[in-house]
Amino acid sequence: MDARSPKTTDFDTLKRRLADALGAKAIVDSAEAMTPYLAEQRRRYQGAAPFVVRSASTEEVATTVTLCREAGVPVVPQGGNTGLVAGGIPFAETPAVLVNLERMNRVRDLDATDYSITVEAGCILQKVQEAAAEADRLFPLSLGAEGSCQIGGNLSTNAGGVHVLRYGNMRDLVLGLEVVLPDGRVWDGLKALRKDNTGYALKHLFVGAEGTLGIITAACLKLFPRPAETEVAFVAVTDPAAAVELLGRARAATGDRVNAFELIPRIGLDFALKHVEGIEDPLSEPSDWYALVELASGRADGSLRESLEEFLGTAVEDGLVSDAALAANERQAQAFWAIREGIVEAQKFEGGSIKHDISVAVSKTPEFITRATALVKEMVPGIRPVPFGHVGDGNIHFNLSQPEGADREAYLARWDAVNEAVHELVVSMGGSISAEHGIGYMKAAENARFKSDVEMDLMRAVKHALDPDGLMNPGKVLER
Template identity: 60%
Template sequence: MSTAALLDRIRSIVGDKGLLTDASDMAGYLTEARGRFKGNSPAVVRPATTEEVAAVVKACAEAGAPIVPQGGNTSLVGGSIPYEEGREIVLSLSRLNRIRDIDPLNYTMTVDAGVVLTTIQNAAAEADRLFPLSLGAEGTAQIGGLISTNAGGINVLRYGNTRDLVLGLEVVLPDGRVWNGLRRLRKNNTGYDLKHLFIGGEGTLGIVTGAVLKLFPRPKQAETAFVAVPDPASAIELLARLREASGDAVAAFELMSRRCLEFALRHVAGTTDPLSEPSPWYVLSELTAGTQSDAFRETLENALGEAFEAGLATDATLAASETQAKQLWFIREAIVEAQKFEGGSIKNDVSIPVSRVAEFIERAEAAVEAICPGIRPTPFGHVGDGNIHFNLSQPEGADTAAYMDRWEEITHAVNEIVLDLDGSISAEHGVGRFKKDDMPHIKSPEELDLMKLVKAAIDPKGLMNPDKLLP
C-alpha cells in the first residue's frame, strides 16, 4: 500500500481533524524540548478514541508502516520523535483526554492516556484524594507517556515511580487488537502481570490508551524545610534521621549545590536566598501527615535540632505557610530554567544507591574536572530515591559548540562511575534514541536477549517505535 493510500485510509478513520499533513501543523510534533532531535513524518495522526487508535494501528500494520506513539512530547531522550528519514507515522494521544471514572472508596481513577498530569492531580483533589506523581513537566506531560517511560519526580521516596501507581492498563497491540487490562484490583495473582511490559516500554510493544491509577488519602498537613548542609554525606544522614523521627513521613527530599542556587538567583525572577549565609549544599524536604497536629511540626523541629548538634546541618528555615512552601519549591524548579543561561549543559539523569550518592558526586566531579578543567557541575535532584541530575555547565567563556561536542566523552566518564557504584544511567527519563546504544554496556547479554525476545514476540514486524530503547 502506498503512503497516499494509507493516509486516505487513516483519514477515513479519524476524519480531517485527526490527520495533520501540513509541515507547519506537524512541526511541534517533530522536535523535542531540548532541540537535540528533529524528525520527519508523512503525517501526525490524532485519534479521539481507543477504537480509532486500534483501527489506525491495524491499517499501519497491514501497510508495514512504523508508528511513533506520542503523548505530551516532554521526552528528554528523543523517545517520542521520529527519525529523519520520514517513514514513521506519529500517533498523538492528545485527543484521548477523558477521565473515565473516579472511585474514591476504592482509591482509583480510570483515565484516557492523553489526560495531562495536572488534570489528574486536580480531579483527585476534587474527590478529596491524592495522585502523588509530580514533576516539572506536569502541566503538559500526559499520563500515557508518563506510564510508557515509568516517570519519577519528587515524591518517589514516599509513593514510588509511576510503575507503583498503576493498577491496570488498556493497550492497543501492534496488530491492532486491544488488550483490556483495566482492572482495579490490588491483588490479582493469576499469572504474568502483563501491564509491567508496557510500563517503561517506551511505546515499543504497544500503545497505552487507558489506565487505572492508584489514589491516596490527601495529606492534611505538610511541613517544608530548606536546610543548609555541609556536604552530600551529611544530607544522606539527615534523610535517614528524618525518616526515622517522622515514622517515614518524608514525601520529598531534594539536594542542590550552592552553584545551583546561585544560577537560579542570577537568572530566574522571583527567587530569593532563603538563608542569611551561603552554604556549599542544601536540602529541600517535605514531610506530610494525614492529620493536622502541632506535634508533627515539633517532630521536624526536634529532628533538625539534633542534626545541628551533630554537625549535619548548619542552618534551616521552615515554611510558615503554604505560600512560603511554594516559594521554596520555586527555587528547586528554577534550577532547571536557570542553567539555560549559563551556556552549554551536558545532562546526566542517573540513579545511585542512596548510601553511595555522596561518593558518586565526589568521584564524578573530580573525573569531569580532570577531563575538562573549569567545567561547572550543578548536581541536584531527588536524592531521597538516589536520582541525581548530574548536569555540567560549560566553563565560563568556553565555546558552546565545542563544549557540547564533548558530550559523549564526558558522559562516558560519568557513566563508568555510575556503573561501578551499581547505579543506572537512566533514572527517570528513559532510553529513547539518546541512550539506546549504551544498552549493551549496561545490560547483560542475558537481559538484552530477554528484552529482544519479548519485542519479537509482541511486535514481530518491529513497527512499534522502532529503533528506540533497544540497540
C-alpha cells in the same frame, strides 16, 4: 520483515485510508502544523514524519495501528512531547506515522472509596491531580512538566518526580492498563484490583517500554488520602553525606512521613538567584549544599512540625546542619520549591549543559558526586557541575554547565564522551544510566553497551514476541 523494509512507502494511500476511517480532522499533514510534534524537547534531534494522526479513541488507535501494519509502516506513539531522550520522535531514516494521543484526554471514572481513578492516556498529569483533589484524594506523581506531560507518556517512561521516596515511580501507581497491541488488538486490563495473582503481570511489560511493545490508551491509577498537614524546610547541610544522614533521621523521626528530599548545590541556587525572577535565598549565610525537605501527614495536630524542629535541632548539635528555614505558610513553602524548579530553568542561561539522569544506591550518592565531579573536571577544565535532585531515592541529575567563556557548540560536541565516562562510573557503582527519563533513542546504544547479554536477549525476546515485525517505535530502547 522489519521496520527498515516496509511493504510500501505509499504514504498518500495510507493517509487516505486513515482519513476515511478516522475523519479528516484526525490527520495533520502540513509542515507548519506538524512542527510542534516533531520538535524534540532539548533540540538535540529533529523529527520527521509524512503526517501525524491524532486519534480520539482506543478504537481509532487500534484502527491506525492495524492499517499501518497492513502497509508495513512503523508507528511512533507520542504523548505531551515533554520527554528528554527523543522517545516520542520519529526520524527520517525510518519513515513512520506519528500517533499523538492528546485528544484522548477524558477522566473515565473516579472511585473515591476504592482510591482509584481511570483516565485516558492523553490526560494531562495536572488534570489528573486536580480531579483527585476535587474528590478529596491525592494523585502523588509530581514533576516539572506536570502542566503539559500526559499520563500515557508518564507510564511509558515509568516517570518518577519528587515524591518517589514516599509513593514510588509510575510503575508503583498503576493498577491496570488498556493497550493497543502491535497487531491492532486491544488488551483490556483496566482492573482496579490491588491483588491479582493469576500469572504474568502484563501491565508491567508496558510500563517503561516507551511504546515499543504497544500503545497505552488508558490506565487505572492509585489514589491516596490528601495530607492534612505539610511541612517544608530549606536546610543548609555540610555536604551530601550529611544530607543522606539527615534523610535517615527524618524518616525515623517522623514515622517515614518524608514526602520529598531534594539535594541542592550552592551553584544551583546561585544560578537561580541570578536568572529566575522571584527567587530569594532563604538563609542569611551561604552553604555549599542544601536539602529541601517535605513532610506530610494525615493529621493536622502540629506533631509534624514538632518532629521536624526536633530532628533538625539534633542535626545542628551534631554538626550535620548549619542553618535551616522552616516554611511558615503555603506561600513560603512554594518559594522553597521554586528554588528547586528554578535550578532547571536557570541552567539554560549559563551556556551549554551536558546532562545525566542517573541513580545509585542512596548510600552511594555522596561517593558518586565526589568521584563524578573529579572525573569531569579532569576531562574538561573549568566545567561547572550542578548535581541536584532526588537524593531521597538515589536519583541525581548530574548536569554540567560549560566553562565560563567557552564556545557552546564546541562544548556540547563533547556530550557523548562525557556521558560515556560518567555512565561507566555509574555502572561500576551498581547504578543506572537512566533513573526516570527513559532510554528512548538517545540512550539506546548506551543501554546495550552496559546491560548484560542475558538482559539484552530477554528484552529482544519480549520485543519479538509482541512486535515481530518491529513496527512499534523502532530504534527506541532497543537499537534497530
